[in-house]
Amino acid sequence: MEKHKAITTKTIQNWDKEFLFDILENISDAVMINDADTTIVYVNHAYEVILGTPAEKAVGKRLRDIEPDAIAIKVIETGKPSHNIVDYLRTVNIHAVGMSFPIYKNDAVSGAVSIFNDVSEIDKLTKELQRTREINKYFQQELEKKHLPQSFSEYIYSNNNIKDMLFLASKVAKTDATVLIRGESGVGKEVLARAVYKESKRNKMPFIKVNCASIPENLLESELFGYEDGAFTGAKRGGKIGKFELAQGGTIFLDEIGDMAFSMQAKILRVLQEREIERVGGTKTIALDVRVIAATNKNLEEMIEQGTFRSDLYYRLNVVPLNISPLRERKDDIILLSRSLLERLNKNSEEKVSLSSDVIKVLQKYNWPGNIRELQNVLEHANIIRTGNQVEVKDLPKYIVPKEHKLDVKHLETFNLKSNIEMMEKELIRESLLRNHNNKSRAINELGISRRTFYEKLSKYGFE
Structure with missing residues (x-):
């Protein structure tokens, strides 16, 4: 031969x-x-x-x-x-x-x-086994969640650090202990504060939120403690009830307490110690029955060393610290969170939106400085501009997409727009057919085009 x-x-x-x-x-x-x-x-x-x-x-x-x-x-x-x-x-x-x-x-x-x-069949069986394991893991997590109160069911997680933190939060919620929630911006500190409140014995009474960073220093005292008639120029006639009084019997949430002025910190310390306040311009002492939850994204220990945060207030607040890990340290939660957020975004529609495997890789590779809030914004952006029932890399904001997923125009053989669009169309159709094992209906759905257009392009690019 x-x-x-x-x-x-x-x-x-x-x-x-x-x-x-x-x-x-x-x-x-x-x-x-x-x-x-x-x-x-x-x-x-x-x-x-x-x-x-x-x-x-x-x-x-x-x-x-x-x-x-x-x-x-x-x-x-x-x-x-x-x-x-x-x-x-x-x-x-x-x-x-x-x-x-x-x-x-x-x-x-x-x-x-x-x-x-x-080994395609073995690969298929391996993926099926992996899927079965993921399903088992999901049900195990659901069983574990049943040990957590209903108030914490909003949390989507598989990360062990988050699970441990939530169990601690569920225990402290039933007490009147002061809670300090710590974590970067966007990790969900307010969500956790509300969960602690809902699980507490004070959940029938008010939950009052105060953002200490958004209120000017000269107004924060009157905002928190209220003021008497004529206490200062511009004061309302008859005075005003402060946020602590509004929270009477319930919970006050002091968000971004690390941004509070040093002079104001002493007054908050007195409230925690004496459980009473005086309105601005007043002489009458008002007894308080209020649970305090505080939150910050600042490094309070460094601030104490720098002399910008009171150590005595720190120890009063830090009775039970709840530390929420940033999203970059809980990458195992990204897929669960993304699917849950997509379901919420499409709650009122009949669409079942999924994430492509490439999108999952991009989401897990990105560092998420804005944490869950940023993830939500990214998915909302992608959900709006997607063309099919699957979010693709092209639907994501450009700033989170790694270089290897971006088109490098410098290396194109021609800058003819029509030729390059046709080349990309052909490659997308080829990839979709390969990924869907030549199942044309699935490819049509993934590509987000009509059946007629799909078959016209098959003929045009010589796939048939």
């Missing part, structure tokens, strides 16, 4: 060729032999069966033209063998695993022998 002459190793030359190829033809794994130019010079019967390609269509073709990323090409280029590497063969849409090793002649690489088998 003419195609056998390309095999040049000394050992094989000494064998009866027909005997050798009888052995190769009866191996259950696919065997492929390439010369130094990556041209396929031999394939066995198992190759034809596994890849669905007749030998006469494979032999004589350059592997570099068919599968430019094939492991065998790297083996020929480097002269180093490769063992047990999973190789995705795009042209036939299968995952193969096996080995590839170089053939030497006169100390130079003259080709490579590859022996491999189709």
Whole structure:
């Protein structure tokens, strides 16, 4: 057989060729032999069966033209063998695993022998097993959540640090202890404060929120403690009730307490110690029955060292600290949070919106300086501009997308807009068909185009 002459190793030359190829033809794994130019010079019967390609269509073709990323090409280029590497063969849409090793002649690489088998079914079963494990993990988390009170059901998590923090929060909620919630902006400090309030015995009484950072220093005292008639120029006739009095019997949430002026901190300390206040301009003492929850994104320990935060107030507030981890330290929660946020965004529609695998990779890779609030904004943006029922990378804000997902126009062969759009269209259709195992209905849904348009483009780009 003419195609056998390309095999040049000394050992094989000494064998009866027909005997050798009888052995190769009866191996259950696919065997492929390439010369130094990556041209396929031999394939066995198992190759034809596994890849669905007749030998006469494979032999004589350059592997570099068919599968430019094939492991065998790297083996020929480097002269180093490769063992047990999973190789995705795009042209036939299968995952193969096996080995590839170089053939030497006169100390130079003259080709490579590859022996491999189709593991697509195993890959499919592995993914199904992974999915089953994820489902089991989800149900386990749901069972664990049942130990948490209903007030904390709004929290979506799998991260152990968050779980431990929530259990502590559920315990302290039932007491009147002062709580200090710590975490970066956007992690959900107010959400946690409301959960603690809802689970407390004061949940039938008011929950009053005060953002200490948003109220000017000269107004914060009167805002918190109220004032008497004529206490200062511009004061309302009859005076005004402060936020502490409004919270009587309930809970006051002092958000961003780290931004409070040093002089004001002393007055808050007195409230925590004496459980009483005086209105601005007044002389009457008003007894308080109020639970205090404070929150900050500042490093209070550093502020104490710098002399900008009172240590005595810190110890009064820090009775039970609840630390919320930033999103970058709980990447295992990103997918659960994203799906939950998407469901909320589409609550009033019948759409079931999903995230593409590429989007999941981008979301998990990004550092999330704005935490959950930023994640919500990103998903809201993507949900608005998406064209199908799946969020794609192109729908995400550009600033969170890594460079490798962005189009580098400097390396385009032509700047002709029509040509580049057609090239991208063709590649998107090809990728969608591959990812959906040639299921055209799924590809149509993923691409977000009509069936008629889809088949017109199949014909245009030669897919049929």
